[in-house]
Amino acid sequence: MKILVLVEVRHNQIRKASLESLSQACKLSSQVCALIIGHKVKDLANSLSKFKLSKVYLVDNEALANFSNDNYAKALAETIKKASPNLVLAANTIMAKDIMPNVAASLNSAMLTDVVELKVNAGSIEAVKPVYSAKASCTYELTGSLVFLTLRPNVFDLVKSDDSHNNEVENIETTFDKPRSVVVETNVSGNSQIELSEAPIIVSGGRGIKGPENWPMLQELCNALGAALGASRAVVDAGWISHQHQVGQTGKTVSPQLYIACGISGAIQHLAGMSSSKVIVAINKDPDAPIFKHATYGIVGDVFEIVPRLTKEIKAMHENN
Amino acid sequence: MKIAVCVKSVPDTETKIALNANKTNIDTNGVKFITSPYDEFALEEALKIKDANPDTTVTCISLGSNESKEVLRDCLARGASDSVHITVDDGLKLTPLATAKILAKVLGEEKYDLIFCGQQGVGTDNSMIPSMLGSLLNVTSVNMIISFSLLEGSKFSVKREIEGAQETIEGSLPAILSAQKGLNEPRYPSIKGVMAARKKEIKTLDLNTLGISDEINKINDLIKIKAMALPQGKTGGKTIDGDPDNQVKELVSLLRQEAKVL
Ligand SMILES: Cc1cc2nc3c(=O)[nH]c(=O)nc-3n(C[C@H](O)[C@H](O)[C@H](O)COP(=O)(O)OP(=O)(O)OC[C@H]3O[C@@H](n4cnc5c(N)ncnc54)[C@H](O)[C@@H]3O)c2cc1C
Ligand SMILES: Nc1ncnc2c1ncn2[C@@H]1O[C@H](COP(=O)(O)O)[C@@H](O)[C@H]1O
Numbered sequence: 001m002k003i004l005v006l007v008e009v010r011h012n013q014i015r016k017a018s019l020e021s022l023s024q025a026c027k028l029s030s031q032v033c034a035l036i037i038g039h040k041v042k043d044l045a046n047s048l049s050k051f052k053l054s055k056v057y058l059v060d061n062e063a064l065a066n067f068s069n070d071n072y073a074k075a076l077a078e079t080i081k082k083a084s085p086n087l088v089l090a091a092n093t094i095m096a097k098d099i100m101p102n103v104a105a106s107l108n109s110a111m112l113t114d115v116v117e118l119k120v121n122a123g124s125i126e127a128v129k130p131v132y133s134a135k136a137s138c139t140y141e142l143t144g145s146l147v148f149l150t151l152r153p154n155v156f157d158l159v160k161s162d163d164s165h166n167n168e169v170e171n172i173e174t175t176f177d178k179p180r181s182v183v184v185e186t187n188v189s190g191n192s193q194i195e196l197s198e199a200p201i202i203v204s205g206g207r208g209i210k211g212p213e214n215w216p217m218l219q220e221l222c223n224a225l226g227a228a229l230g231a232s233r234a235v236v237d238a239g240w241i242s243h244q245h246q247v248g249q250t251g252k253t254v255s256p257q258l259y260i261a262c263g264i265s266g267a268i269q270h271l272a273g274m275s276s277s278k279v280i281v282a283i284n285k286d287p288d289a290p291i292f293k294h295a296t297y298g299i300v301g302d303v304f305e306i307v308p309r310l311t312k313e314i315k316a317m318h319e320n321n
Numbered sequence: 322m323k324i325a326v327c328v329k330s331v332p333d334t335e336t337k338i339a340l341n342a343n344k345t346n347i348d349t350n351g352v353k354f355i356t357s358p359y360d361e362f363a364l365e366e367a368l369k370i371k372d373a374n375p376d377t378t379v380t381c382i383s384l385g386s387n388e389s390k391e392v393l394r395d396c397l398a399r400g401a402s403d404s405v406h407i408t409v410d411d412g413l414k415l416t417p418l419a420t421a422k423i424l425a426k427v428l429g430e431e432k433y434d435l436i437f438c439g440q441q442g443v444g445t446d447n448s449m450i451p452s453m454l455g456s457l458l459n460v461t462s463v464n465m466i467i468s469f470s471l472l473e474g475s476k477f478s479v480k481r482e483i484e485g486a487q488e489t490i491e492g493s494l495p496a497i498l499s500a501q502k503g504l505n506e507p508r509y510p511s512i513k514g515v516m517a518a519r520k521k522e523i524k525t526l527d528l529n530t531l532g533i534s535d536e537i538n539k540i541n542d543l544i545k546i547k548a549m550a551l552p553q554g555k556t557g558g559k560t561i562d563g564d565p566d567n568q569v570k571e572l573v574s575l576l577r578q579e580a581k582v583l
Contacts, residue, residue: 073456097448098462098464100452102462105457106457108540109418109543111418112447131549132347133443135551136552138549138550139549140546143545179461181463183488185488187486188486197484198484243482243502244482249334250358251502268334296558296580297559298558299561299572301565306565306569309565
């Protein structure tokens with residue numbers, strides 16, 4: 001099984017979710033190649049030395065300085081021609097969902113997004129993904145000489161080897177036309193904030209926090225835990241916080257190690273976005289709130305009493321360590 | 322301007338999900354179907370362009386079983402010019418690539434300046450069709466837009482939110498754009514619209530008349546559903562009792578010692 005992993009660069013670094021895809025690929029096969037697309041990305045090949053790879057492909061071109069679906073898809077397609085993999089893997093990010101279906105369709109290949117379990121059989125690939133707001137999970141069998149999959153971030157373990165490998169690097173030279181659409185401006189939001197879909201811990205607030213003036217209370221808990229701040233749709237719709245923080249069916253799908261829901265009832269559309277979290281803590285004053293059915297640990301109580309105490313306790317824990 | 326909107330009929334997100342007899346898909350008996358929520362944003366954006374430029378046509382296209390008809394009727398009631406229903410026996414059985422190929426075949430027969438889709442068909446949550454259509458129709462595609470404007474000279478500008486940043490993307494028509502929440506506020510159908518929609522014809526096509534039946538069957542075989550399962554009935558985990566101080570102490574100790582996440 002030859003696997004090509006599309007590795008994504010953000011802020012001049014390889015994204016953690018891409019390293020998870022690489023880890024999974026190395027677990028499944030000994031013939032794994034990586035692909036880095038961009039401009040001035042040569043040095044990043046070295047940062048993959050903790051993975052034993054058959055090759056690191058680079059498509060490094062000025063025409064790739066700004067993202068365009070057209071040119072990035074072409075870079076992926078050209079690499080597939082060279083590497084002739086059986087499986088192309090990427091993290092389930094917006095970029096992957098731009099270019100992978102584009103190339104999969106042009107090559108008449110089967111593709112699936114947001115996979116949470118993966119198995120390679122003789123002649124087929126078995127992949128599991130949650131469907132219908134995570135009310136069901138579906139096992140698919142994919143066949144054909146080439147299959148495309150994107151993996152949900154934070155679900156697959158990150159395993160690096162102890163040794164450094166001197167992986168062979170190959171440049172793929174190709175020419176690019178003027179893209180028919182291209183990014184002309186990027187505004188990095190929320191400065192140092194941790195990206196929700198990749199955060200290891202998330203603290204989320206819902207209507208139970210009463211009003212936007214109480215975000216600092218949750219933000220302090222976030223700071224103590226190194227967590228990202230999430231929200232229910234009810235509070236996004238109420239204008240308390242921007243949509244980027246929304247977790248759920250019409251927001252982000254997250255899968256952190258720890259998800260702390262504060263004053264969130266646990267509507268099915270909210271659960272759709274977070275029920276695959278490893279550990280779920282619910283803090284809600286209504287003992288019958290549906291969120292408790294999904295929580296690993298439930299506290300029936302008032303967020304205004306629990307959250308500040310929790311922040312204090314976590315801070316104390318860090319100080320004692 | 323000629324605009325197409327791809328709309329999908331999906332099980333209502335509030336629906337209780339049950340499995341069919343051989344556990345390979347959901348049981349659609351008694352399930353209410355709705356327009357996939359993101360497709361409402363797609364349609365609204367097209368209608369806004371039509372409002373501003375009355376010679377614009379907005380054609381809604383839906384591929385699926387009978388439920389698709391209702392979705393199209395609703396689009397007409399909101400103000401779509403016309404609609405096309407591509408019928409299949411079992412819409413749930415279609416894989417994304419097969420869906421994209423069928424839609425591309427129908428969309429490719431006309432020259433659309435803009436094709437709007439939703440960013441995700443709710444339920445199966447694939448987020449693949451718009452980009453697949455882009456490559457099949459050889460048209461540029463941009464996903465997850467939250468704003469759209471037409472510029473001079475058949476150009477367009479859109480914004481979208483990606484992980485941790487907002488992007489502005491410019492391009493030239495024709496284009497395929499997928500709509501994310503935040504793009505607009507979808508209108509409701511007016512009574513007049515509902516009445517008018519009842520009289521409008523919904524054009525019906527099927528795979529045989531399109532001549533792609535065999536090709537689609539072959540592609541569709543590349544992905545098979547092996548099994549579908551419902552999550553184990555969740556009964557909830559541990560409830561932590563006591564006064565707030567003790568609740569918090571116990572929670573932290575459970576998170577450290579039992580769950581090992583701190
Ligand atoms: C098509 C569609 C898509 C949707 N997509 C999403 C989505 O992506 N994400 C999402 O979150 N929702 C989504 N929703 C909305 C969803 O159905 C719920 O309305 C929403 O999640 C409710 O948010 P909430 O839990 O904050 O508010 P509520 O349901 O009002 O819950 C507030 C909770 O706070 C508790 N509470 C109140 N005061 C306190 C206190 N002092 N201390 C502790 N607890 C307190 C209450 O007991 C209650 O359980 C969607 C709905 C639809 C129809
Ligand atoms: N059967 C279908 N009929 C019409 N449009 C569809 C269909 N399936 C998907 N689409 C379009 O593609 C978008 C993304 O769907 P998906 O890739 O399935 O998540 C939807 O929001 C629709 O705009």
